[in-house]
Amino acid sequence: MSDKPPGRGLSRPQRSRVTLDDVAAHAEVSRSTASLVVRNSKLITAETTKKVRRSIAALGYTYNQAAANLRTQRSKTLGMIIADLSNPFYALVASGIESECGQHRYVTVFADAREDADTQTMIVNRFIENDVAGIFLCPSGNDSAQNLDRLQEVGIPSVLFMRHIQGYDASYIGPDNVAGMRAVVAHLVEQGHRRIGFVGGPPKRSSGQERLDGFLQGMRDHGLTPRAEHVVAVPTIDRQAAHGACLALLDAGDPPTALVCYNDLMAFGAMLAMIRRGLTPGKDIAVTGFDDIPESVLWTPSLTTISIDAENIGRMAARALLARIENPDQPPERMIVAPRLIARESSARRF
Amino acid sequence: MSDKPPGRGLSRPQRSRVTLDDVAAHAEVSRSTASLVVRNSKLITAETTKKVRRSIAALGYTYNQAAANLRTQRSKTLGMIIADLSNPFYALVASGIESECGQHRYVTVFADAREDADTQTMIVNRFIENDVAGIFLCPSGNDSAQNLDRLQEVGIPSVLFMRHIQGYDASYIGPDNVAGMRAVVAHLVEQGHRRIGFVGGPPKRSSGQERLDGFLQGMRDHGLTPRAEHVVAVPTIDRQAAHGACLALLDAGDPPTALVCYNDLMAFGAMLAMIRRGLTPGKDIAVTGFDDIPESVLWTPSLTTISIDAENIGRMAARALLARIENPDQPPERMIVAPRLIARESSARRF
DNA sequence: AAATACAATTATATCGATCTAACATGCAAA
DNA sequence: TTTGCATGTTAGATCGATATAATTGTATTT
Numbered sequence: 001m002s003d004k005p006p007g008r009g010l011s012r013p014q015r016s017r018v019t020l021d022d023v024a025a026h027a028e029v030s031r032s033t034a035s036l037v038v039r040n041s042k043l044i045t046a047e048t049t050k051k052v053r054r055s056i057a058a059l060g061y062t063y064n065q066a067a068a069n070l071r072t073q074r075s076k077t078l079g080m081i082i083a084d085l086s087n088p089f090y091a092l093v094a095s096g097i098e099s100e101c102g103q104h105r106y107v108t109v110f111a112d113a114r115e116d117a118d119t120q121t122m123i124v125n126r127f128i129e130n131d132v133a134g135i136f137l138c139p140s141g142n143d144s145a146q147n148l149d150r151l152q153e154v155g156i157p158s159v160l161f162m163r164h165i166q167g168y169d170a171s172y173i174g175p176d177n178v179a180g181m182r183a184v185v186a187h188l189v190e191q192g193h194r195r196i197g198f199v200g201g202p203p204k205r206s207s208g209q210e211r212l213d214g215f216l217q218g219m220r221d222h223g224l225t226p227r228a229e230h231v232v233a234v235p236t237i238d239r240q241a242a243h244g245a246c247l248a249l250l251d252a253g254d255p256p257t258a259l260v261c262y263n264d265l266m267a268f269g270a271m272l273a274m275i276r277r278g279l280t281p282g283k284d285i286a287v288t289g290f291d292d293i294p295e296s297v298l299w300t301p302s303l304t305t306i307s308i309d310a311e312n313i314g315r316m317a318a319r320a321l322l323a324r325i326e327n328p329d330q331p332p333e334r335m336i337v338a339p340r341l342i343a344r345e346s347s348a349r350r351f
Numbered sequence: 352m353s354d355k356p357p358g359r360g361l362s363r364p365q366r367s368r369v370t371l372d373d374v375a376a377h378a379e380v381s382r383s384t385a386s387l388v389v390r391n392s393k394l395i396t397a398e399t400t401k402k403v404r405r406s407i408a409a410l411g412y413t414y415n416q417a418a419a420n421l422r423t424q425r426s427k428t429l430g431m432i433i434a435d436l437s438n439p440f441y442a443l444v445a446s447g448i449e450s451e452c453g454q455h456r457y458v459t460v461f462a463d464a465r466e467d468a469d470t471q472t473m474i475v476n477r478f479i480e481n482d483v484a485g486i487f488l489c490p491s492g493n494d495s496a497q498n499l500d501r502l503q504e505v506g507i508p509s510v511l512f513m514r515h516i517q518g519y520d521a522s523y524i525g526p527d528n529v530a531g532m533r534a535v536v537a538h539l540v541e542q543g544h545r546r547i548g549f550v551g552g553p554p555k556r557s558s559g560q561e562r563l564d565g566f567l568q569g570m571r572d573h574g575l576t577p578r579a580e581h582v583v584a585v586p587t588i589d590r591q592a593a594h595g596a597c598l599a600l601l602d603a604g605d606p607p608t609a610l611v612c613y614n615d616l617m618a619f620g621a622m623l624a625m626i627r628r629g630l631t632p633g634k635d636i637a638v639t640g641f642d643d644i645p646e647s648v649l650w651t652p653s654l655t656t657i658s659i660d661a662e663n664i665g666r667m668a669a670r671a672l673l674a675r676i677e678n679p680d681q682p683p684e685r686m687i688v689a690p691r692l693i694a695r696e697s698s699a700r701r702f
Numbered sequence: 703a704a705a706t707a708c709a710a711t712t713a714t715a716t717c718g719a720t721c722t723a724a725c726a727t728g729c730a731a732a
Numbered sequence: 733t734t735t736g737c738a739t740g741t742t743a744g745a746t747c748g749a750t751a752t753a754a755t756t757g758t759a760t761t762t
Binding site (some may be wrong): 098109 | 477
């Protein structure tokens with residue numbers, strides 16, 4: 001439609017934006033009236049509304065949310081700080097958050113803290129400077145405490161997800177890690193397993209501690225005590241780390257008959273390590289995960305895991321944050337979603 | 352440090368933000384001077400600067416980037432539209448984009464278009480309303496053309512990545528898909544393969560078409576013609592689709608000795624299908640991918656693939672966009688990154 | 703000594719929207 | 733006729749920053 005100049009398709013930046021003033025002039029009303037129309041106010045008659053709408057279309061006006069934010073002293077931008085975007089689980093949470101926020105005309109700025117405290121602080125400051133109305137935070141380590149302090153100071157509500165920190169005025173949403181792990185252990189015991197190992201994440205994180213606790217409780221539930229050398233923790237939560245830890249476990253001799261892993265990603269790493277040592281996961285050693293990411297059902301063997309619906313967690317986090325933004329006096333919520341055991345091939349054989 | 356009221360940790364939203372006016376009053380200078388100080392202008396003497404800095408610290412002032420954006424008529428926000436965040440490759444690109452932009456004090460808003468045209472249009476509008484200075488776009492289908500038109504109209508520069516669209520005033524960065532696939536085929540032929548199959552993505556996308564072309568050219572390079580039934584395309588680019596397509600290929604009988612896949616994710620899906628049918632990938636059938644996502648090296652067999660450094664692509668895209676924002680008269684760039692073959696176990700056995 | 707230059711600071715208008723209070727209307731009630 | 737009230741519209745101040753041009757005070761030149 002637009003008549004491009006010949007030669008290269010280089011249109012100079014049409015820098016003069018159409019504003020409400022232009023619309024008002026074109027429709028022969030005041031700027032105030034035009035403003036009321038774009039906000040669908042019913043103070044304005046149908047006739048005037050139609051006239052203004054026509055001008056908007058004629059001039060190609062686009063609303064300037066940033067200018068409105070400045071005046072109204074509230075913003076339609078939310079911030080999201082992800083611990084590790086390369087974990088598909090977090091990517092799904094992010095996707096859920098964004099889609100829910102988008103439906104309420106919010107935009108979401110994001111940043112990857114890469115598990116680093118200084119980076120996280122920088123990000124929080126940049127987000128505050130950019131006037132976010134609220135923040136989604138998946139804390140890395142304990143470093144996040146001072147950032148939560150700061151957010152509280154400037155009055156920006158926040159929602160933590162997956163990992164939480166005690167004593168802060170922030171909502172939290174995450175799975176019942178203890179119940180999930182106990183269900184996993186119960187299932188393995190039912191399959192006849194007694195010598196069960198655990199490959200966990202860093203215990204500094206709430207989720208790392210809770211899943212370990214859940215595993216140990218689950219063992220106690222059935223009068224079992226894991227061998228010390230069968231319970232390991234890795235510093236970073238990814239396939240590589242689990243791969244290495246599992247190789248070490250296997251090479252030490254006398255391995256467990258079942259291996260409970262912190263999450264699906266680490267279960268995959270562990271299974272790959274078993275295959276590398278000539279073992280068949282699910283047959284020689286049972287394996288379980290946590291998260292139920294899309295990949296789990298495809299694996300051979302398909303992975304027994306705990307489903308917690310990542311996208312839904314994202315949407316719930318979004319709703320919780322939006323609720324607190326609307327009504328800041330509302331106390332923070334604490335939402336624990338119930339885990340669901342999905343038994344698949346990786347724990348199918350009875351021992 | 353902050354003395355919280357007893358009972359619940361509910362601090363009422365401290366809504367009165369500290370502004371430059373407050374700082375100026377506290378430091379007994381004008382707002383203009385304070386403004387120059389926060390922008391590190393050297394017009395101001397060291398002494399005055401120090402005085403203002405002290406006031407900033409004393410009052411806990413935070414800069415309001417949004418207000419500054421309004422006045423300067425430029426913004427420090429960029430938009431990013433991802434085709435599918437659950438693909439770790441895109442997650443890495445996103446991470447690279449964000450980290451580079453963060454270093455230049457930009458924030459990045461993002462949204463997942465979920466391969467849907469209407470959603471993409473809504474997102475573009477929301478981004479324009481929120482005054483983004485530029486947009487990163489990985490187009491889904493051809494639907495993106497009208498959105499590019501619109502961006503051009505309002506003078507917002509954009510950078511496409513991974514997939515491009517002809518005839519638009521947008522920079523593009525992506526891998527040399529044809530060269531990559533030819534290298535893959537050459538490698539397989541060298542290993543003794545002649546009957547080579549291809550599991551591709553939707554040909555509507557530039558990348559889908561280019562990788563298919565590269566495969567076919569590679570075959571021609573060695574005087575080979577693939578069998579028609581060995582060249583398949585799937586509608587969605589993920590493990591599931593490749594898993595299904597590969598099962599069908601195997602069940603049809605007389606499968607190829609090597610299978611070239613559109614990307615790593617699909618290669619994993621294909622390998623899982625082979626395992627499910629009792630075959631050993633890399634031994635019974637060679638498999639190759641494209642992207643070299645972190646998981647590839649861990650697999651058993653580890654995956655032969657084309658490395659294109661996703662995070663680096665993200666950073667390059669960011670630099671290209673920032674350059675055009677600084678200097679809008681600069682013509683769009685077209686950057687093609689050279690692919691690098693990483694030969695691993697999945698194609699190790701010689702036939 | 704007057705003119706000029708320069709450095710440091712500041713008053714005021716401005717970005718694009720919303721909010722408050724005021725202003726015309728027209729119509730019902732006193 | 734006057735008052736009151738509801739309805740639709742509008743002028744002008746405002747959000748928190750930056751840009752422009754003006755204003756100081758001091759040093760340099762002629």
